[in-house]
Amino acid sequence: MLLDIQNLTKRFGGLTAVSNVSFGVERGEIVGIFGPNGSGKTTTLSLIAGILKPTSGAIVWKDRDISTLTPFEVAQQGLVKTFQNPQLFPELTVAQHMRIACHLHVKRALGIGRLRTLFSGMPAELDRTLEHKIGQMLELCRLSSQRNDEAGALSYGGEKMLGVAMGMVCDPELLLLDEPASGLGHDEITNLDAVLRDLKSHGVTLCIIDHKVGFLGRLADRSIALHHGAVIATGKTEDVLANEAVVAAYLGKKHA
């Protein structure tokens, strides 16, 4: 098991946002986490990424409990999270954003020697490696043609795609996607669908939270449904979506 969440609980004062949640993610699969607003999806993801610390429970990544690590340490372990609203710099180009996201590559390649790049620029060989990698990721995320556009000129869908590409360029083993489809139009979702399938075929494991049931239903191999912070159903996505408790949580008891 790549990631194993065991009895994860997070309380904020009297509110239990995540209650005794357990699930696992296997290498190479797409796992969807869905639930209505306030069901604890984002909190769960923040706990995994190390932004929040769990009240109790364990987050086991490759046989090691990472629940006490800081966010940057979690990211260095190969577990990268994207943002619901991508945090971009309007005046920098798409390619420059990708370069910035290459921090871990440069760090691994140069160590403390990266301070020298302030005076002498990036070593030519590393520069080529990064350019190649960035080109690949932009291709994968359908952003190649906008490579030299400023981020401020991108559509909202383009911004979200850039967020995914920036996460991907960190070479994650598991990419956590926080509501990638929210705020996107129909065509953009179709595009996103294709991109995420491509990522999967490149061997990336994905964990996606969203409340767009249709989108997750087409994409996820397995799903976990949350309601009031607890797991109410888990298993193959179509089974979870048909589950009575899930339907009731989404539409109210009357329609179930």
Place this chain on the structure above:
Amino acid sequence: MTQLVIGQMLNGVIVGSLYGIIALGVTLTFGLTGIVNFALGAFMMFGAYATWYLYDVVGLPYPAAVLGAVIFVSIVGYISDRALFQFTRGNLVNGLLVSIGMISVFEALVLAAFTTTPKDLTYVLPGALHVAGIVLPKIKVAVCVVFLAVIFGTYLALTRTWLGRAAFAYAQNPEAAALMGVRTGRLQTIVVVYSTALAGLGGGLYASMYSIEPTIGSAYILKAVEAAILAGVGSVIGALGGGIILGVSENLGSVFFPSAFRDAYGLVFLIAILLVRPGGLFGDRP
């Protein structure tokens, strides 16, 4: 009259570049750690005293004394970051209280060690340049050139290199940076220490032009904060621009109005600019 005005403008540029170098520290620290480090004036004073001590008492050559002072102040900066500032990240009020408290501690230490008697460095670089009837002391010109070089160097490093651009980006969004594997805590420490080193450099060069007392820092930190706001917080080149605008408006104001109110002329300018551009002159630009 023209000579007087031009001479005062040049003086303003020189004083302004000193405001600018401290303002750069203010703006970088605020951008990365979310606090206004009012103790930077005290760090500047430390730098001035360290330079005086190394140059006049120990007998080092002046450039070596300044370098030694910058290193000394950086070490003090590092210790104060580890001991105090790291606990005030993103908390403006706590950071303000801690930094104001540090001013008292630093001034008291220097007072105890060196008394209130003003210290003067023996002439470092005597002589003056005469350009079209305007007299400019060489040392002031040299100091101004060093400040401009450091500020432009910082600007180029932050905007033209990968590491600088990345650091600038991480600074604006520490959470996103951490999720890309950036050790943001260390980046913040580096910036706090760099800003104290800039203040130390400012102090070291200040000591070559004016006599020094334990309280010199307070006036300069206020000017530096003013310059940073005038420029738009977060702007490197703006810190320099803001400092120079402030220096020139003070010096020019003193030509036409009573010089006792020189501090007010800069403030009038600040208010006028903020009325037109509430985000500062350079707002949100590096």
